[in-house]
Amino acid sequence: MRPNLLKQKFRAGEPIVNAWLSIPSSYAAEVVASQGFDSVTVDLQHGMIGFDSAVGMLQAISITSATPLVRSPSRDTAQIMRLLDAGAYGVICPSIDTPEMAAEFVRACRYPGAGTRSFGPARGVLYGGADYFSHANDEIMAFAMIESQQALDNLEAILATPGLDGVYIGPNDLALSLGAIPSAQPDDVVERAISDILGQTLRRGLLAGIFCSDGDMARRRVEQGFHLVTPGNDANALAVASSSRVLAARGGKLAVQGNGY
Ligand code: 3PY
Ligand code: MG
Numbered sequence: 001m002r003p004n005l006l007k008q009k010f011r012a013g014e015p016i017v018n019a020w021l022s023i024p025s026s027y028a029a030e031v032v033a034s035q036g037f038d039s040v041t042v043d044l045q046h047g048m049i050g051f052d053s054a055v056g057m058l059q060a061i062s063i064t065s066a067t068p069l070v071r072s073p074s075r076d077t078a079q080i081m082r083l084l085d086a087g088a089y090g091v092i093c094p095s096i097d098t099p100e101m102a103a104e105f106v107r108a109c110r111y112p113g114a115g116t117r118s119f120g121p122a123r124g125v126l127y128g129g130a131d132y133f134s135h136a137n138d139e140i141m142a143f144a145m146i147e148s149q150q151a152l153d154n155l156e157a158i159l160a161t162p163g164l165d166g167v168y169i170g171p172n173d174l175a176l177s178l179g180a181i182p183s184a185q186p187d188d189v190v191e192r193a194i195s196d197i198l199g200q201t202l203r204r205g206l207l208a209g210i211f212c213s214d215g216d217m218a219r220r221r222v223e224q225g226f227h228l229v230t231p232g233n234d235a236n237a238l239a240v241a242s243s244s245r246v247l248a249a250r251g252g253k254l255a256v257q258g259n260g261y
Contacts, residue, residue: 001128001129001131001132001134001135001136001139002127002128002129002139003139004067004089004090004139004140004141005038005065005067006038006039006067006069006089006090006141006228007139007141007165009038010166010207010227010228014038015222015226015227015228015229016038016039016209016227016228016229017036017037017038017039017218017229017230017231018037018038018039018040018041018069018209018228018229018230019032019033019035019037019039019040019041019066019230019234020041020043020047020211020230020232020233020234021040021041021042021043021047021049021057021233021234022043022046022047022048022049022233022234022235023047023048023049023234023235023238024047024048024049024050024053024057025053025057026053026056026057026059026060027060028234029042029056029057029058029060029061030060030061030063030064032234032237033060033061033063033064033066034064037066038066038067039066039067039068039069039090039228040061040064040066040067040068040069041069041070041071041092041230042054042057042058042061042068042069042070042071042088043070043071043233044070044071044072044073044079044083045071045072045073045074045094047071047233051079051082051083051086054070054083054086055086055123058070058086058087058088058123058127059087059123062087062127067089067090068087068088068089068127069088069089069090069091069092069141070083070086070088070090070091070092071091071092071093071094071145072091072092072093072094073094074094074095075093075094075095075096075101075104075105077104077105077107077108077116080093080105080108080109081108081117081118084109084117084121084124084136084140085120085121085122085123085124086122086123086124087123087124087126087127087128088140089127089128089139089140089141090140090141090142090143090165091105091109091140091141091142091143092143092145092168092209093105093142093143093144093145094145094147094170095145095147095148095151095173096144096145096146096151096158097148097150097151097154098150098151098154098157098158099154099157099158099160099161101144102144102158102161102164103161103162105142105144106142106161106162106163106164107163109140109142109163110136110137110140110142110163111133111136111137113137114137114162114163115137115163117136119133121133121136124136137163141165141166141207142163142164142165143164143165143166143167143168143207143209144158144161144164144166144167144168145167145168145169145170146158146167146168146169146170146174146197147169147170147171147172147173147174147177148173148174148177149177149178150177152193152196152197155196155197155200156200159200159201159204159206160204164206165206165207166201166206166207166208166209166227166228167197167201167206167207167208167209168209168210168211168228169194169197169198169208169209169210169211170211171186171190171194171210171211172211174190174193174194175187175190178190178193184213184214184217185213185217194210195224198224198225198226202225207227207228208225208226208227208228209226209227209228209229209230210226210228210229210230211230212229212230212231212232213232214231214232214236215231215232217231218230218231
């Protein structure tokens with residue numbers, strides 16, 4: 001099976017820069033995936049993307065060396081299995097708040113022996129290779145999104161879930177859950193929660209990932225100790241690039257960058 005380069009980079013301690021796609025276009029996916037990202041995530045939760053578009057986008061990502069990931073629309077195990085069949089090499093699952101949710105999610109990503117994944121790796125075999133089935137349980141990565149007070153309260157037990165590869169922090173939902181306002185520069189209460197999650201994840205030896213508002217914040221998070229960072233999404237990059245051109249043409253300069261999700 002084609003190795004999961006993300007796993008290799010994590011083991012080697014190399015920072016992983018992950019793109020985030022919300023525009024339902026295989027061409028846009030191809031453009032973004034060709035820019036040197038280590039991984040590219042198709043976001044089916046908040047992106048304007050359904051399963052059919054996601055398949056074409058995973059195909060487009062597959063022509064590059066970036067590892068194809070998805071954020072599933074929910075914890076629904078049938079959807080998670082379909083996205084794995086479509087060739088995703090890792091799933092970022094929203095709102096994992098309890099160890100039971102974490103266990104059910106991880107089982108959906110693993111074939112029997114380790115889980116409940118149903119057999120039918122349609123594109124998985126095309127992208128991964130003929131021996132996909134024998135190695136998928138080891139190569140496919142499962143990331144639990146930690147984005148609530150409840151998840152924080154249960155973090156130790158969530159991190160102890162067998163087969164969980166790591167966590168991915170959603171700072172905006174985390175802020176809402178902590179009574180703060182989602183912001184490109186999170187409040188102190190959110191920052192304290194982020195460093196608590198990071199510390200516990202590192203102590204467990206798992207991968208720590210986080211969504212960031214832009215490239216500068218992503219760099220800061222790498223320096224803080226995160227393994228995987230997402231410097232905003234495609235729609236935000238397009239909006240910032242477009243508005244800066246309009247402003248430049250009008251003789252002005254862009255002051256504020258947007259906050260993607
Ligand atoms: C959040 O910040 O809540 C996210 O889910 C990032 O996409
Ligand atoms: Mg979220």
